[in-house]
Amino acid sequence: MNGRVLIVAGSDSGGGAGIQADIKAVSALNAFAMTAIAALTAQNTTGVYGVLPVDPAFVALQMKVVLEDLGADSIKIGMLANAAVIEAVAGEYEARAINVPLVVDPVMVSKSGHFLLEPDAVQTLRKRLLPHAELVTPNLPEAEALTDIPVRNLDDMRRAAEMIRTFGPKAVLLKGGHLEDERLCDLLLTEDGEEVFEGRRIHTPHTHGTGCTLASAIAAGVAQGLGVRDSVARARAYVDEAIRSAPGFGHGHGPLNHLHTVRPFP
Ligand SMILES: Nc1ncnc2c1ncn2[C@@H]1O[C@H](COP(=O)(O)OP(=O)(O)OP(=O)(O)O)[C@@H](O)[C@H]1O
Ligand SMILES: Cc1ncc(CO)c(N)n1
Numbered sequence: 001m002n003g004r005v006l007i008v009a010g011s012d013s014g015g016g017a018g019i020q021a022d023i024k025a026v027s028a029l030n031a032f033a034m035t036a037i038a039a040l041t042a043q044n045t046t047g048v049y050g051v052l053p054v055d056p057a058f059v060a061l062q063m064k065v066v067l068e069d070l071g072a073d074s075i076k077i078g079m080l081a082n083a084a085v086i087e088a089v090a091g092e093y094e095a096r097a098i099n100v101p102l103v104v105d106p107v108m109v110s111k112s113g114h115f116l117l118e119p120d121a122v123q124t125l126r127k128r129l130l131p132h133a134e135l136v137t138p139n140l141p142e143a144e145a146l147t148d149i150p151v152r153n154l155d156d157m158r159r160a161a162e163m164i165r166t167f168g169p170k171a172v173l174l175k176g177g178h179l180e181d182e183r184l185c186d187l188l189l190t191e192d193g194e195e196v197f198e199g200r201r202i203h204t205p206h207t208h209g210t211g212c213t214l215a216s217a218i219a220a221g222v223a224q225g226l227g228v229r230d231s232v233a234r235a236r237a238y239v240d241e242a243i244r245s246a247p248g249f250g251h252g253h254g255p256l257n258h259l260h261t262v263r264p265f266p
Helices: 018-028 056-069 083-096 119-128 140-147 154-165 210-223 228-244
Strands: 004-012 032-043 048-053 074-077 102-104 133-136 171-174 183-190 193-200
Touching: 004 018, 004 056, 004 210, 018 032, 018 210, 032 056, 032 083, 056 083, 074 210, 083 119, 102 210, 119 140, 133 210, 133 228, 140 154, 154 171, 154 183, 154 193, 183 228, 193 228, 210 228
Parallel strands: 004 032, 004 074, 074 102, 102 133, 133 171
Antiparallel strands: 032 048, 171 183, 183 193
């Protein structure tokens, strides 16, 4: 059976982003979620109150035992916290000598402005993980950090996506959630060229974990054999409805309704 997704990411105690969002998104799309937890966060809808990275060797061990026994049809990478964890994850992937497609969400800073990756680890992420990636999914600030060029509009996004593709990933999805525009564009750049996915911005504070959710939904599609382009299209529609039907929990940026495919109202 296809559809096995190994998620390597951080835990969000608030349940809206990170591992928790990833498991819900993968499950809601009928794929099978497995996890290697790379960090714990004490987090809710108002902010991140603490980060505890997991020992790098233990992150690698979680990957190893899962891959050796259950196997995976795609691997989703999220928050990795620091350079040592990135090295361990890249090393374990290389040691397995497997060809499982990687969907890399280069998580750096939370919506509330807290560092989820030590700033000096950005170059490690670029050099050690992007060359293995089937798809990398930066938001605007992450694209800026990876390329060192300002990314404020669709033309900038094109330029940045081209540059990020030279770092080695087969495809780049540059997410436009942070654009200051009513229209909301995500730009997909693959070896076949570019595709702009346009949507309407939903006016709501409840967008905690949109990036994690999107990347996991894409990884589910890739694991199910949909291909990157169709996985992105399905994942965008899934996230859109998850934002629209968000339950409104918490006092800050609330979580999405990940389970709308199972029950329309939370
Ligand atoms: N207000 C919104 N209305 C509709 N779609 C949105 C909205 N905000 C984000 N999205 C979509 O959600 C997806 C994630 O984009 P975004 O740029 O917010 O990622 P992100 O910053 O990595 O998210 P996070 O760090 O909160 O997990 C994209 O497909 C984007 O178009
Ligand atoms: C654990 C975790 N991963 C990723 C994000 C980015 O949304 C977050 N806020 N928390």
